[in-house]
Amino acid sequence: MTDRTLTTVLDGLRFAMLATADDKGTWRSRPLSLAANDGSHLSFLVSNDADWVGALEDGGSPATLTFSDPGKNTYVALQGSARVVDDRARVHQLWNPGAAAYFEGKDDPSVRVLDIEVHYGEHWDGPSGRVGALLTVASAAVGHNVGDQGRVLT
Numbered sequence: 001m002t003d004r005t006l007t008t009v010l011d012g013l014r015f016a017m018l019a020t021a022d023d024k025g026t027w028r029s030r031p032l033s034l035a036a037n038d039g040s041h042l043s044f045l046v047s048n049d050a051d052w053v054g055a056l057e058d059g060g061s062p063a064t065l066t067f068s069d070p071g072k073n074t075y076v077a078l079q080g081s082a083r084v085v086d087d088r089a090r091v092h093q094l095w096n097p098g099a100a101a102y103f104e105g106k107d108d109p110s111v112r113v114l115d116i117e118v119h120y121g122e123h124w125d126g127p128s129g130r131v132g133a134l135l136t137v138a139s140a141a142v143g144h145n146v147g148d149q150g151r152v153l154t
Contacts, residue, residue: 009076009123011134012039013067018044018116020052020063020082025065028052032114034067035094043084043101045091046084053112059083063116080118087113 019029030052036043046053055061061071063082068075090113095106101112 042116042117046114056084076126078121
């Protein structure tokens with residue numbers, strides 16, 4: 001088991017599944033694109049038109065994030081606190097070409113910044129590619145550990 005920084009673990013991983021609890025305590029997930037990674041602080045651009053976004057405006061809401069790259073046999077699971085802020089300067093700072101597919105532009109009044117403060121995380125890496133994945137599965141079946149797993153340091 002190895003410990004690695006969050007920045008290192010997320011290098012090259014752009015898409016996440018974010019899970020948050022609704023007002024009834026039911027956990028729901030949705031895909032998001034990572035806009036910024038600053039140590040233990042991750043940021044995403046979201047729309048306040050989405051029903052789940054309003055629940056995070058008070059801040060401190062528990063959240064889980066998962067990232068994966070099956071082609072590289074890399075998986076990351078993170079736990080933290082989520083909050084949504086209406087900060088036009090940060091929207092402009094985080095704006096990227098991919099965001100244009102979801103919003104009318106960086107001045108779209110519905111764009112908000114979702115900040116996740118990561119408190120804990122784990123990662124799993126194995127040999128890349130199809131052969132590497134088969135090797136990982138075969139090794140696990142006979143009780144051998146192939147690849148790397150460990151904590152994410154924030």
